[in-house]
Amino acid sequence: MTTTSTRGRVVRALAAGALAGVLAGCGAGGSGGHSGASVPPPATGAGVTRVTADLTDFHIALSRxxxxxxxxxxxxxxxxxxxxxxxxxxxxxxxxxxxxxxxxSDTVTVTLAPGSYEVYCPVDGHRDLGMKTEITVGATGAPTDRTPAPAPPSDSGSGY
Ligand SMILES: [Cu+2]
Structure with a gap:
């Protein structure tokens, strides 16, 4: 008898402890972050260009x-x-x-190097529903597509 009641008490204590632990873990994890102080946004002055992106169901519209x-x-x-x-x-x-x-809304600051970028919505399957677009970052100034001049249609190949 005494053994049983003692074990019962121990089990109950363990259960209570476990429950408290779960609750504590929940509270700590679910409070949505601890960044109480608002982080100032990066300075928009020095050479940062703003681009707006309108996200709708299911399309992305970039201002450029x-x-x-x-x-x-x-x-x-x-x-x-x-x-x-x-x-x-x-x-x-x-x-x-x-x-x-x-x-x-939210802002993400990116330093773009030349190349092609894919811009999309990473939520669920939205990318496949049409929430994707592409942007192109070119070299500054002169156009990059300096295509070599096509071979002049000379009469050198006049085989026919
Ligand atoms: Cu989306």
Whole structure:
């Protein structure tokens, strides 16, 4: 008898402890981050160009699609009715905003190197639903496509 009751008490104590641990873990993990102090956005003054990205169901509209190399602040706004986000992937790596609830917005600053980038929504299958577009970052100044002059249609090949 005494053995049973003692074991019962121990089990109950263990259960209570485990429950408390779960609750504590939940509270710590689910509080949504600890960044109480608002982090100031990166200075927009020095050479950072703002680009707006309207996210809708299911389309991404960028305010521009051709870029010179440099720093850009992509301001994504969710104008849709689903959660969306903006990801920019290319030679400069991957950069994305947080996932935005309808009406929310977030900014991601990217320093773009020359090349092609894919811009898409990484949420669920939105990319395949049409939420993707491409941007091209060209070299500064002179156009890059200096195609060699086509061979003049001389009469050298007049075999016929
Ligand atoms: Cu989306």
């Amino acid at each position: 699609t051709t870029f010179a190399p440099g720093a850009y602040a992509f301001v994504a706004k969710n104008d849709g009715r689903h959660d969306h986000a903006l990801e920019i992937e290319g030679p400069s790596g991957e950069h994305r905003t947080k996932t935005l609830s309808p009406g929310a």
